[in-house]
Amino acid sequence: MTIPSLTQRKQKPPTWLSNLPPREQLIKSGPEQLTDIELLAIILSTGIKGMNVVDWSKYLLEYFGSLHAILTASEEDMVAAKGIGPAKYTQLKAIGEIAKRYMLSELEKGDIINSPTVTKRYLRVLLGKYDYEVFIVLFLDNQHQMITYKKMFKGSFNSVTVYPREIAREALKQNAAAIILAHNHPSGVATPSQADITLTRTICTICEICDIKVLDHIIIGNGIESSFAELGLLP
Numbered sequence: 001m002t003i004p005s006l007t008q009r010k011q012k013p014p015t016w017l018s019n020l021p022p023r024e025q026l027i028k029s030g031p032e033q034l035t036d037i038e039l040l041a042i043i044l045s046t047g048i049k050g051m052n053v054v055d056w057s058k059y060l061l062e063y064f065g066s067l068h069a070i071l072t073a074s075e076e077d078m079v080a081a082k083g084i085g086p087a088k089y090t091q092l093k094a095i096g097e098i099a100k101r102y103m104l105s106e107l108e109k110g111d112i113i114n115s116p117t118v119t120k121r122y123l124r125v126l127l128g129k130y131d132y133e134v135f136i137v138l139f140l141d142n143q144h145q146m147i148t149y150k151k152m153f154k155g156s157f158n159s160v161t162v163y164p165r166e167i168a169r170e171a172l173k174q175n176a177a178a179i180i181l182a183h184n185h186p187s188g189v190a191t192p193s194q195a196d197i198t199l200t201r202t203i204c205t206i207c208e209i210c211d212i213k214v215l216d217h218i219i220i221g222n223g224i225e226s227s228f229a230e231l232g233l234l235p
Contacts, residue, residue: 022054036067043095048083056083071096072129100125119180120218120225127184127220133160135183137167139176140215147174157186164203171212179207181217190221197233204235 020028022038031039040057047053063081064070070078071092078089103125126149127134135153140146150170153162160183171179181203183196192200196219204214217228228234 036061040067040070043092044088051083060084071099116227116230119216120220120227123182123218123220124225127182130154130184131186132157133183133186135160135162135181137170138180138182139171139174140178140180141175142177144178144215147176162199162203164199164206167203168206168210168212171207172210176212178213178215180215182220184220188222188224190219190224190226192217192219192226192228192231192233197228200228200233201235 022034022042025038026034026042034042037054037057040060041053044053044057047056051059060070060081061067064073064077075089078084078092079086084092104122123136126136133155134151135155136149136151138146138149152167152170153160155161162183167179167181181200196217200214200217203217207214214234215229216234219226
C-alpha cells in the first residue's frame with residue numbers, strides 16, 4: 001500500500017466541500033448529497049494533531065482508495081494509517097458490518113432468484129471481501145425464496161476443495177427444493193474453469209437424485225460475474 005506524503009501543519013479551521021459543515025449539510029439536503037469525504041468526516045467526528053477532520057478524511061480516502069477499502073481493511077492495514085488507533089478501528093469496522101448487514105437484508109427482501117442482477121449483487125457482497133476461494137450455497141424453498149445461505153468450503157488463493165455430497169446433505173437438512181452455487185475467484189477472472197464445470201455437473205447429478213434443483217452456479221471475480229445458467233453450462 002502506497003502511503004501519500006504528509007506535511008505537518010498547524011491545525012486550521014475546516015474548509016467544507018459545500019457551503020455548510022457536513023452535519024448541517026446532511027440535515028439540510030440529505031446524506032445522498034454529501035461527498036465521500038464529508039460522510040467520512042461525520043463518522044470520524046474529530047480531526048487529529050495537525051489535521052482537521054476534513055483533511056484527515058481526504059488523507060484516509062487517498063491512502064486506502066475508497067470508502068469500501070477503508071471499511072473492509074484489515075486491522076493491520078487500518079492501524080498503519082495516520083491517526084487510526086484501536087478505538088477508531090473498531091468504530092469503522094462496526095459501521096462497515098452494519099452497512100453490509102443492511103445491504104444483505106434489503107437484497108433478501110427482493111426477488112433474488114428471478115432477478116440475476118440482484119442475485120449477483122447479493123453474492124458480490126457475500127464473497128467480495130475474501131482473498132481466498134470460498135464456496136457458498138443458497139438454499140431455496142419450493143417457491144424459490146431463500147431459506148438461508150451457508151459458507152460450505154474455503155480454500156486457498158486459487159483453489160477450494162468441494163464435497164458434493166455435503167452440499168446435498170445440507171440441502172436435505174434445510175428442506176431445500178433448489179440451490180444456487182457460488183464461489184469467488186480472488187485472481188479477478190470470473191471465467192469458469194474446466195474443473196468448475198466438472199464439479200458443477202457432479203453436484204447437479206447428486207442433487208437430482210435427491211430431487212433438488214441446481215438453478216445456477218455463479219462465479220464472482222473482480223467486478224465481474226459469470227453465470228453457468230446464462231452461459232448454458234448447466235446440464
